[in-house]
Amino acid sequence: MSPMRIDRRSALKGLAAGTAALTVPRVFDPAAAAAPAAKGIFGYGVASGDPTGTSVVLWTRATPPNRRGEPVATPGSGLGKPLEVRWEVARDEDFRHVVARGKVRTSATSDHTVKVDVRGLKPYTRYHYRFESRGECSPVGRTRTAPDVPGEVHALRFALVSCSNYTGGYFTAYRAIAQRDDLDLVLHVGDYIYEYGNGADRYGPAALAGVRDGNPDTEVIDLAGYRLRHALHKADPDAQAAHRALPWITIFDDHEVANNSWANGAENHQPGEGVYAERRAQAMQAYLEWMPFRMPDQSVPHQGTRFFKRFTFGALGDLSILETRQNRSQQVAVPGVPFDGFVPIGVNPSIDGAIASPLRHLPEPEQLSWLKDGVAQQGRPWHLLGNQVMIAPVLYPGAALGAPGLTFVNGDQWDGYAADRADLLGHLAAQPDSAGDVVVLTGDIHASFSCEIPLSATPGSAAYDSAAVEFVCPSVTSDGFYEVLGGTPQLAGAPAEVVVNVTRQAIGAAQQLNPWLKYIDGVSHGFVVIDVTPERVQADYHHTPVPTNAAPDPRVDPTVVPTYSRSLQTLAGTHQLTAASGPVGARSDQPASMGRHHS
Numbered sequence: 164m165s166p167m168r169i170d171r172r173s174a175l176k177g178l179a180a181g182t183a184a185l186t187v188p189r190v191f192d193p194a195a196a197a198a199p200a201a202k203g204i205f206g207y208g209v210a211s212g213d214p215t216g217t218s219v220v221l222w223t224r225a226t227p228p229n230r231r232g233e234p235v236a237t238p239g240s241g242l243g244k245p246l247e248v249r250w251e252v253a254r255d256e257d258f259r260h261v262v263a264r265g266k267v268r269t270s271a272t273s274d275h276t277v278k279v280d281v282r283g284l285k286p287y288t289r290y291h292y293r294f295e296s297r298g299e300c301s302p303v304g305r306t307r308t309a310p311d312v313p314g315e316v317h318a319l320r321f322a323l324v325s326c327s328n329y330t331g332g333y334f335t336a337y338r339a340i341a342q343r344d345d346l347d348l349v350l351h352v353g354d355y356i357y358e359y360g361n362g363a364d365r366y367g368p369a370a371l372a373g374v375r376d377g378n379p380d381t382e383v384i385d386l387a388g389y390r391l392r393h394a395l396h397k398a399d400p401d402a403q404a405a406h407r408a409l410p411w412i413t414i415f416d417d418h419e420v421a422n423n424s425w426a427n428g429a430e431n432h433q434p435g436e437g438v439y440a441e442r443r444a445q446a447m448q449a450y451l452e453w454m455p456f457r458m459p460d461q462s463v464p465h466q467g468t469r470f471f472k473r474f475t476f477g478a479l480g481d482l483s484i485l486e487t488r489q490n491r492s493q494q495v496a497v498p499g500v501p502f503d504g505f506v507p508i509g510v511n512p513s514i515d516g517a518i519a520s521p522l523r524h525l526p527e528p529e530q531l532s533w534l535k536d537g538v539a540q541q542g543r544p545w546h547l548l549g550n551q552v553m554i555a556p557v558l559y560p561g562a563a564l565g566a567p568g569l570t571f572v573n574g575d576q577w578d579g580y581a582a583d584r585a586d587l588l589g590h591l592a593a594q595p596d597s598a599g600d601v602v603v604l605t606g607d608i609h610a611s612f613s614c615e616i617p618l619s620a621t622p623g624s625a626a627y628d629s630a631a632v633e634f635v636c637p638s639v640t641s642d643g644f645y646e647v648l649g650g651t652p653q654l655a656g657a658p659a660e661v662v663v664n665v666t667r668q669a670i671g672a673a674q675q676l677n678p679w680l681k682y683i684d685g686v687s688h689g690f691v692v693i694d695v696t697p698e699r700v701q702a703d704y705h706h707t708p709v710p711t712n713a714a715p716d717p718r719v720d721p722t723v724v725p726t727y728s729r730s731l732q733t734l735a736g737t738h739q740l741t742a743a744s745g746p747v748g749a750r751s752d753q754p755a756s757m758g759r760h761h762s
């Protein structure tokens with residue numbers, strides 16, 4: 164997302180990068196990240212993804228062992244001989260009850276990544292999996308098929324995450340997720356990687372320079388670079404733990420290619436960085452190689468390549484995964500505004516007209532039609548949407564952006580594509596109650612939100628009809644409102660407590676203007692647990708501690724793990740939010756499993 168860029172850079176100018184690095188415990192070895200071949204064939208760990216009732220994608224990277232004198236087949240190098248890799252899936256962790264096995268060949272063509280779409284599995288069942296090559300075994304991964312038994316209702320609980328900037332801090336949110344045993348999956352809605360380098364474009368706290376650096380060193384713009392950047396994330400111990408523990412459903416946003424991307428370019432795609440379409444194709448190739456992502460059926464109408472897809476969960480709900488970068492119209496941009504990508508509204512008819520134009524699209528029309536069909540389907544109380552940028556309107560008071568008297572929207576969000584949003588929301592409002600409710604799950608903005616989504620929004624007015632609700636997760640590590648405001652010249656050097664208070668005041672002003680934004684936290688990082696029952700959908704926010712002068716940036720401490728903060732819920736049929744009394748308890752039921760001692 165865009166508003167972080169200007170302040171991040173100006174903030175960095177005032178700081179002597181690296182001076183604080185020595186105080187941070189070194190739990191991660193950048194050299195090992197560059198060449199986990201030293202950790203063996205399976206040094207990048209294992210992962211699983213896109214679980215359905217009968218299938219799951221297994222993933223690993225098999226680095227060919229190098230003979231003496233040969234260069235290491237590091238990611239992106241194009242080096243290394245082909246390798247045969249065996250895989251097996253078992254009901255038990257000792258692999259006495261193997262239900263599927265096979266072998267695949269991998270090579271430098273796929274960067275030595277391995278993906279297997281295992282089919283014929285039983286729904287709502289725990290499995291264990293591993294890979295083997297040249298006598299070496301991978302770590303054992305755990306996965307589970309989706310609670311998708313036709314006509315039946317089972318528990319559904321998952322973690323919602325986004326915006327995992329490697330140079331922004333430690334992935335302790337992933338660690339906390341890996342340590343839970345009550346989740347079905349992880350839903351990552353975008354910005355799994357960031358494209359920035361370690362120089363003037365470095366993104367994240369200066370204290371981590373030299374401690375937690377991007378690899379490669381510079382902005383990634385080509386296949387080798389994107390492969391290496393993905394490999395860096397797959398070498399992170401917390402990312403490895405979360406991938407090893409649970410299947411992930413992922414979709415890319417902009418930073419998997421470049422900041423604020425649209426169909427034919429991106430804010431962070433400059434002359435000298437090649438042809439944008441070629442850059443994006445290379446970024447997508449690396450994404451598909453390194454993520455446990457199943458390509459959907461391309462015969463469904465779409466533009467470009469189809470990435471959007473839908474998961475079903477018995478009689479409880481479904482989850483539509485949107486893809487809103489590849490075909491989107493260029494963002495409405497106004498030069499000279501204090502924050503990149505923000506657009507003043509109500510002052511210039513041509514700006515307002517562009518925002519409202521039905522000729523501009525966020526998803527392509529074919530995808531929007533597919534989505535509208537999905538949310539109109541009967542028989543399940545919940546339609547969940549995995550979405551990248553916020554749908555709920557967010558009007559930013561100009562005072563907080565250094566332009567008092569004006570009101571801004573973030574042109575990169577659905578706010579910048581008002582015709583598409585009105586089309587979708589009007590369709591939702593026209594559905595009978597029997598079509599169920601929509602809950603949108605979003606990331607991107609690096610802050611926690613719980614929103615009702617007004618059919619039409621009048622600034623400051625609480626008199627609106629709500630079409631759906633939206634839960635927005637905080638970033639895993641990327642700069643949020645607290646870091647952005649702390650980087651402004653007015654607050655440079657201010658105590659953390661002061662910056663926290665200013666952030667909360669700005670949020671309070673925003674809530675006055677946007678009464679449908681029922682909850683906002685712009686200070687902490689972490690993740691959200693989403694729990695779905697026929698009666699309600701609850702969101703438990705898990706947050707890093709509120710910064711203090713003694714610990715102004717929890718992201719730089721590898722021992723600080725997000726903990727439970729608060730909960731909101733929406734009751735079926737209401738399209739509204741209420742407080743929930745506390746975090747979710749035990750699941751109503753468990754997937755089938757076979758323990759070590761039950762053979």
Ligand SMILES: [Fe+2]
Pocket residue numbers: 164325326353354418607608609641
């Ligand atoms: Fe982000």
